Amino acid sequence: MSIKTSGLHHVTAIGGDPQRNADFYLKTLGLRLVKTTVNFDDPGTYHLYYGDQSGKPGTLMTFFPWKDAPTGVQGTGQATTTSFSVPEASIGWWKRHLAAADITSSEVKNRDGEDVLTFRDPDGLTLGLVAHPQGDPRDPWDNGHVPAEHAIRGLHSVTLSVSKEDATAEMLTDGLGLTFANQEANRLRFTAGEGGPGALVDVLVTPDAPRGLVAAGTVHHVAWRAPDEATQAAWREELVDSGVNVTSILDRQYFRSIYFREPGGTLLEVATDEPGFAIDEPLLELGRALKLPPWLEPNREQIQRALPKLDLPSENDLERA
Template sequence: MPVATSGLHHVTAIGGDPQRNVDFYLRTLGLRLVKTTVNFDDPGTYHLYYGDECGRPGSLLTFFPWRGVPGGRRGAGQATTTAFSVPEGSIGWWKQHLEEAGVETSGVRTSDGEEALSFRDPDGLAISLVAHPQGDPRDPWDTPQVPAEHAIRGLYSVTLSVHSEDATAGMFTDGLGLRFTGRRENRLRFEAGDGGPGTIVDVEVNPGSPQGLVAGGTVHHVAWRVPDGATQRAWREELVGKGVEVTSILDRQYFRSIYFREPAGTLLEIATEDGGFTTDEPLLELGKELKLPPWLEPQREQIEAVLPRLHLPDENNPDVAANVAEREGASE
């Protein structure tokens, strides 16, 4: 019996201009910026975490935003769509809201009781909003632009594109402990734990699709959650025993991670649920200031010199606006 995940932890994508990224995800989608840090492997680049009030695992979409990054190519060996969960009956509100913000949307699609609305972020990342009859008990982040009754509850699912299903399906069932729950045309669905929002991966089989290229506007990796380090270590040993190439355990400050690829090429992560984003700043202050891990703190001056300044458009939090104004005044 393999070690099994209870669901998604986060999805990490590559974006372009960091300010444009912040504006879209805070103002247009109504998420909270729960951590402003850097890519630990490339500290001259931000790592921005968006989620619910405290950045619970399963609510998180994160970005490495690079100005001028070349665009990627969606295709096989990639996570090609990231879906968020929204309340039943909210899709009409979202369609109007996005179109008023200048975002082109798809028509509303209905399947098996789910309503879905698709669009792309400013860098071309494919996103869907899914409303579903089973409901979602997770608490939203409430903003003036996106009121709580319509707000995103967290991740709903990810879609992976592959040329052939067998090896990837085997990895999900035998390597991640997911359950195969159905097929519709060329799409297979797998779910973790008890199923439902935040536990789903859809595998889309397209033998003739191009191979994906990870760059701007594409997903870098998909992370699944595990409760603690002991479970993660056991899982790593199990994967290695099956011949999977797995990284060592890496300290990501707010969780610990291991990485490996599923057979089609998508980079997967197993991240611990312990830790959290309040380890280095209080809940009410999340995301306001650049946070660095202890091993990068001695380089703060050099890192801040190369990072573009971010202006946080969090109009429902006067403290954030005052903080930005204070910094701007001090620099004049």
């Protein structure tokens, strides 16, 4: 491929109760709710976007939360860990913070020169906090729940679990333009662009692990960045010409998307950086109101009746009380 991604755009997972999901990611992890909308393919379900102040690509974790969703199975053919970047000196603070919230976390481990702490969200989704020794220049969302000096800077990496690595590695390097960085036992690391937090993917080879089942507590897809629609369209043509089964370009209101599966089974997306989350509400008010795309707006009353009420904290805006 002649086109290469610069890094992660977002990770989308399946959640359970929407209120519990919002409470955890807003209050415990200290992210900002940058968009409250619905699953465009199933508008009776929320699509909640969490990120930094403006929801920049590379900071976004999003959820389809179904209150009565069955529990999924983490295994091969999935992204099994989503990791966030935190300051190097903050891992100890986070371990104490999670414990105070009754969240069990692992011991701090060092991998590839980085301190790593893993834990699960209320639906069982595996998450990580990683402190990169060279730091992370991205600014955090400072909403008062997590002090800015310890706050999450954005996505760090994802881990894909596969039973065999060769075809997946080929897709990452040839299809997405990533570079193989190193291997430690059964874990292979690949980097996008200049590398560093937000531009990393690990491939964990576990041939004896069960096949994953996407439902609550699992990742639905992993999205990679394209700078604009023209690049995305050219990228899609290259993927199709190489024999990849790719969707048409879909309008996700805040970006354009194409989807395809890597050979190990994980659903991948290429999403545009443009136009962003401030196209239908001011930056100061991101996430505070239910936003619908034009083609769903005529059904607003029906959609709102079907959605459970969300009680969002006042800190979800810049001018907090």
